[in-house]
Amino acid sequence: MSVTFAQGFSAAGVEAGISAVEGKKDLALVVNNGPLDAAAGVFTSNRFCAAPVQWTRKIVADGHVKAVILNSGGANACTGQPGYEQSKATAQKVAALVGAKDSDVAVCSTGLIGELLPLDHVLSGAGKAFAALADTAQAGADASHAIMTTDTKPKTVELEGSNGFRIGGMVKGSGMIAPQLATMLCVITTDAVVSAGQLQAALNTGVEMSFNRIDVDGCMSTNDTVLLLASGASGIEPDPDEFKDLVAQATASLARQIIGDGEGASHDIRVKVTGATTEDAALACGRAVAASNLLKCAISGNDPNWGRIVSSLGTVPPEVAPYDSNKVTVDVNGVRICENGGAGRDRSEVDMTPREVHIDIDLHAGNAEATVWTDDLTHEYVHINADYES
């Protein structure tokens, strides 16, 4: 269903011959049929941001996007001016097809860094996608498949507001996932009647609490892009708070799906830090724990190794997160295996069979909290990332 769940959007996913994988859909097109064309975006903070990010960041700035073209099979990153010209030419092609200004077409790419795209294939694929555009569930599903790389499954969301407005969305992302955006392309659509300013505010909040709180491997991508488009086709002006909340639900769902499909992952790990002096302190602690390769290996071996949890916690400077190490407690899947900074109940009591592992850390220093998600580190992760190129 994905992006076509919201009224006023059509989509397509086609095989354009960009990806090296035989027969894989690798080009998606999403068109906003209006009446509105309000849009907002959030992008990677990586300084080597890709050409499509440079293009799209610029054209989204005015709050208008009519269409988004996305490809897997090549990131068009670190490709200099020629790469930028490719993104621009792609936008121009789509603009001509859908009858929009060049500057109302967003471009997203994902795949290998450092190589130009096969532009002919992208442009002919755009034509093919345009011909296939539909507002059906299948068309939305096709688009969500076309943006996948190492993802093993498409990731979509469909939500409905209390008075009937809708939000749909799709995301790709599996590896190179770290805070300050994951390696991901995400398009969220809504048929609500909302302004670009409302969209941006809702998107900023949603992204901060979702995509910016997941970490598969600590690696920030060059291509991360999250777009939120409004068609206004429902004619419904939502309650602003409800709208914001629903966007946050959508980004949270998509972020959770990324973790659930993390490269090679056998466990999804939720690190919740409570009892912090501030939310930033809780977040810094959660991120330090979620980034520990040693812990992530232990979890993949079904070992609730609290020593590796507290040793990660101990790397957060006191000025960032004040707490007394002798008061910290750690529960794994509900069993308090670390009490007052030392051994608690026996680790053998912890049931590590569920895919989801809950690590609950109480700093006993205040009332603020934060939650981050990560994956375990497995043989399969190494396999995927040692052999991705070859």
Added chain:
Amino acid sequence: MSVTFAQGFSAAGVEAGISAVEGKKDLALVVNNGPLDAAAGVFTSNRFCAAPVQWTRKIVADGHVKAVILNSGGANACTGQPGYEQSKATAQKVAALVGAKDSDVAVCSTGLIGELLPLDHVLSGAGKAFAALADTAQAGADASHAIMTTDTKPKTVELEGSNGFRIGGMVKGSGMIAPQLATMLCVITTDAVVSAGQLQAALNTGVEMSFNRIDVDGCMSTNDTVLLLASGASGIEPDPDEFKDLVAQATASLARQIIGDGEGASHDIRVKVTGATTEDAALACGRAVAASNLLKCAISGNDPNWGRIVSSLGTVPPEVAPYDSNKVTVDVNGVRICENGGAGRDRSEVDMTPREVHIDIDLHAGNAEATVWTDDLTHEYVHINADYES
């Protein structure tokens, strides 16, 4: 040879029954026979620092250490007051044996976090080690074996100054290795006539340029301890600069050996960043690259993936390291595969067969540089760390 290479030191390494590994030497003793007993130390900055670190940091502060007892098979970390009492009791036992004050005996432990040591075994082992003390090469070698955990080989250094004074040393460390000290215990000895102040200054410089610039897995330990002891037995007062330089050579050699024995590593990776505005900027860039799991996986697959190098580089904030991403060059093993922030020569030209991989990044922003070392991320690393507990 290790710590007994310097005159005035005796050592031993014995099986005390602390380690779970049958027949493994797990207790080392190093005694400074004088005439001096000057000492300096550098310790982990982890807030969950282990009991032996708390003890040893305190007793080294006055610049005097007569003996060091080190055990593998248990870190005595996150063990609270009972753990501290164990470290103290161990020091008292050694003090009685060698005829020193309790406060002149340093204690180091490494192994699993969160469990108390089998104190009876430690104390009886101390007696056994005392009986075995010798100033021979074999005794030094035994000590360097006794501190190993997941290390596959002992790591030692022997250096001689221009006028004959000597420096010997041993270190253990293989996983949980990150800047701000690696998971390591290190004892360096010298027979030079130097003050505790000279020792501390030389050690600080040496550690900063060596142990603080290696990163196996981004994980900081609770137990890191580096001690530098001077016996003065050579009667030689070295040139201060030469002494400092030789200590730096010793720490550099030991740090390099840790990287050479990183858990599961198949490549040792040297990341050298030049053309930075400041050394701190170069170091931040080097550390960001050295910490990339994606890059480390690629290297284990013999893929000189420059996209993963620049995407890591791109995460360093501009205020930390100013540079223009369009000017950056990257050479891997001497082949410029990234030119002006984009593709350079073909990656197939890079010979990835050597164990040592050289990544040379030129930011073209200034004249400062820094070098950090890391290991690749392999199946074997995951295996070691997923199964370490079980």
